[in-house]
Amino acid sequence: MEIVWEGGHRSSYAGEQLRWACPCAGCRGEAGAPGRLDRVHMLPDDELRIQDVTLKGQYALQIAFESGHADGIYTFSYLRALCNCEEDRALRARG
DSSP: OEEEOTTSOEEEOOHHHHHHTOOSHHHHEETTEEOHHHHOSOOOHHHHSEEEEEEETTTEEEEEETTSOOOOEEEHHHHHHHOOSHHHHHHHHHO
16 A cells, blocks of 8 residues: 655555554553454464555545454554655654
8 A cells, every 4th residue: 555645755555564553452452451463473364455445534544454354543643653664764763
C-alpha cells in the first residue's frame, strides 16, 4: 500500500508490516491482558495480505486482510509514524 502525503512525501507499506502493527484491542491487548500479536511469532499468509482499505472519516484507514481481520483503525498520524523510509528514520533519530 502506498500513501502520498500532503507535500509529496510517499510512504510504502507491506501488508505484513501493517498486520503486525494492527492497533486494535484484540491484537494489542486491553485491560492489562496481552493481545494476540503478543502471543504469536508467525501469522498465516492470509493474515498478511491486504484485501481492502476504507477511509474512516478524514483521520484514518480501516485495513481488511484476506483472513477477514479488519478491526484495526490506522490513524494517519500512526501510519506516518510507521513509515520506514530513510528520510523518516533520520527525522526520528534526531528526536
